[in-house]
Amino acid sequence: MTWALIFGMATITYVNRYLFFARSISYRPGARVQRLLSYSSYAVLTAIWAPIVFEVNSSYDVSLAGLDYALATSLAAILSYLRINSLIVVLASTAVFFIIRFF
Amino acid sequence: MIKPTQSSSSPKLAWIAFIDMLPLCLAVLPWGVLTGALATQAGFSVAQSQALSLLVFAGAAQLSAITFFAAGTAYGAIFASTFVISARHLLYSLTFRQHIAQEPWLTRVAVAFLLTDEMFAVSEAHTKRAGTFSVRFALLSGLFFYIAWNLATAFGIAMATLGQSADSLGLDSLGLEFAIVATFIAMTFGELRRFPVLLAVVVSGSVAIFTKPFFSDSYIIFAAISGMIAAYCCDKPDVSAGIEVNPEQVQ
Structure with a gap:
């Protein structure tokens, strides 16, 4: 019966993913x-990210997850807004995040 | 191989897909370990715990189902929750439809199977960068994420089977989920100069923050739709849509 739960859930998530890939659905945006x-x-x-x-x-009552989150998120936001390469944004802001968090 | 695009060769594309997906793979590591460990502790067998990640492949839906299962909730209620949590994939499926609908059946089946928040995110970013949607990029990045998620789950199952608590690693307190924040900001903030995009971000973010405590299953899709409608309403078609959408031609 547990397997029925797993296959049932797999079917539900798969249908949500596949639905608009089906040619039988005639709807075209x-x-x-x-x-x-x-x-x-x-x-x-x-x-997805904002509530983190x-x-x-x-x-x-709104609160920040912490100083590490606040500063590193601000840095990521500024760098991204300036259109710095995504990889650099991720590496730099994550580095700042862990430096503040652990030192 | 269908037709080689001018963009990049297969190994190079695979490498780009891997690098793009890497921060997100690391970010969900603690979550994957937790999912595996909790499933086993909740009474799923080892094979069943892994099958959840192999077949359902949806973190939030899995964790919710595991909690319900441990509490002895009726399957109907678990299915309803699975549907609500994964309903946002309908949005991804609809967004990708224009790129995917012409592909062969097997390709569509495979892309759908690997379609997650993370794959949608890196694929959209790659499409903006490269100028065209790449099915191979979508498949490769999706596959990397699938492997990472399942390895993390397997690790969690192993820990639970050996009687170790998943918390004993301290993975939760590392703050790896910050990588999600950094990656998703890096993918979206470059376009913040466009007013509709700014509005989409502000509205969607605010709605998500304020509705999460009350609608923990469905806040993402509600927030996303609110943000999209807000952006659409203030968007002047002739100015902003010039890149790919030509209102007269598209039907």
């Missing part, structure tokens, strides 16, 4: 939907 979707990566990636840095409790 028009120009407007395509324009909406062009913002999907900015929106979803921010939705900014924490909110159930009475709506």
Whole structure:
């Protein structure tokens, strides 16, 4: 029965991933939907990282995860905004993060 | 091999995919170890614990299901939670549709299988850099992540089987998840000068921060859709969409 749980979950996640790759789905995003979707990566990636840095409790008090997160995130944000190479941004801000965290 | 693109040879593309995915692989390491260890402790057999990562391959959905399973929750409720948590993949699937729909069946099946937050992120970044979507890049980066996730899970299962607590490594307190923050900022902030992108980031981030405590299963998709709609509403088609979308031609 546990295997049924695993296969059931695998089916659900797979259908969510494959659905719009199926040719039998006749829906084709028009120009407007395509324009909406062009913002999907900015929106979803921010939705994933923001709550790691900014924490909110159930009475709506916002707090930072810590000084290490605050400074290293700011550095990553500034460097990225200046269009510094992504790899350098990741290495530099992660280095700053661990230096603050462990020293 | 279909048709060699001018971009790069296979080994080189594989190397780029590997380097792009590496920070994200490291970032989810503690999470993967935890997922493996908790599954085994919750009563899944060794094979079943690994099968969760091999077949379901969705971290948040796995952890949630393991918690429910340990509490004896009905499968229907676990399936519902799995659907809600993984619903954001519908958005990735729809975003990739224009690039993928023309590919052979087996390619589409494989890309779908490897489609995760992380693969979507590095693939989108690669598409912006290279100017075109690369199916091989998507497959390679997705595969690297799949291997890393499953190795981490296997390690967690081994620790639990040997009676070690997953916490004893101290992986959780290392703060490896900062690599997610750094990578995702590096992928998006270069475009922040475009006002719709700024709006997408601010709205999506704020909605995510404030809804996470109440909708821990679904806040990402709600926040993302809010940010996309906000950006769309203030976006002037003729100015910003000039790069790839030509409203008259696309149908």
